[in-house]
Amino acid sequence: MNIENIKARKSVRTYNEENISPEILEKIGEFIKKADNPFNIPIELRLLDANEHRLSSPVIIGAKKYVAGKYKKQINGEVAFGYSFEKFVLYATEIGLGTVWIAGTMDRKAFESAMDIKEGEIMPAVTPIGYKADKRSIRENIMRKAIKADSRINFDKLFFKNDFNTALNENEAGKWLIPLQMVRWAPSGVNRQPWRVVVEGDKIYFYEKRTKGYERDNVGDAQKIDLGIALCHFDIATREIGLKGHFYQDNPNIATPENTEYIATFGLGK
Template sequence: MKLVELRKSVRTFEERPLSEEDRKEIRDFLECSENPFHVKVEFRFLESLEKNTSLGTYGVIKGATSYLGAMVKEGPMALEALGYEVENLMLFLVSKKIGTCWLGGTFKREDFKEAMVVPEGYLFPAITPVGYEKVEKSLTDRLVRFIAKGNQRKAFEELFFQSSFQESYPREEDDLLSDLLEMVRLGPSASNKQPWRILVEDHGVHFYEKKTPRYSDTFPYDIQRLDLGIAACHFHLGALERNLQGEFITVGAGEKDLPEEMLYRFSYIFK
């Protein structure tokens, strides 16, 4: 929970490379990286990109000289798996005092795609700069943060429900599920849309996507599925920390009277 609370988007970096020690720790972490959806996610360390002026982030990122890109072969749960692993990496980097920022729509994908060497049939939906945060923020950084309203989150009762979507899950003190759901609520998402909705039942919790109409039209995939992976990551890491045993499955919720634009994605079933 502490790392989730500390995580933030860093867009202005000191213009110095990562230390050899930090670079090694990142590589070691990535070698052991995995996700509960059993989908292979591949990372590329892209360094010294300032030498190639054709690569860019539309001015959103300042000072970064290293990036980490993630790609995954198209298939079931591919985007959710990538969202999970990238967020898991970012929480690890928070613990190392290394700044990151989810970039899904604000980078020149074709330019980075060449540096990533993306094979046919793979999706390359996100990158993050990695480096040391600069105290003095750029004007663009402050403007993007204001527009994205990154420090604002939807109310607990708007996101989490029990038995049906007509009844909010009550947030209570000393309640394990309340704590885990709060970790989900604090998660980052594209344009801070928070498309996840969770339905709590006795045997587990079901994750749904509340799609924002036309939001993903400019992409060849539903970019909000990355956000569902982030939600799964926060919930799962909290569950493991609190010893709440369970497993993710992709068919676990019966037919519901779903609100408009709501899609079932996966479930975490308690053991």
């Protein structure tokens, strides 16, 4: 995975009838065995056949294969899942397959049965995999327009310098500019973009800005999953441009706005 995969990847809800070759399916099977994340939380991903398991989603057309994931409920589980699952999504992009994160609009009972969900386990999301159709369906075009899928919150509303009172603009971002741009373009549930980031020298603090009225249900805090996606993008970008660092838990002495929760720190040389 690289920055070009992040830039190229778009949600695909309409697929053609072309089958994925056994060779590609084998590559996917090998990749999903290595679903890692900075929190070292085990994430199990499975390749599922839509016909065999009777899998469906009212927003998906033409998908024959899905990848779903699960984990045992625990602290940072949602963030870890978001990181690991997005890493697969970007791998799928790299090998020419379309994907889209689906958390609610699916036959959840069928997917959970196919994933053999046990007590204490959570299956937050799935994605179809396949080759995108030449044209999007009318339904997909309506959905993309409704959530403004190709728009993003302004850079200086997402990223801050030293504290939440000082906005960071792109001209001041320095070595962090490209990784932060990749965070900004990360996908999120209903395009809410709940990540907020404070840059303090060689430390980057990631926060979740919870959306008011955003429901939490038995799949966990969906917006923490979005933070995991953002961390994945940031990590890939820093590695590609040669910034060597790691994610870890910290206790930043930064006053936070309402409904804002610290998630993780990225530090150089850690």
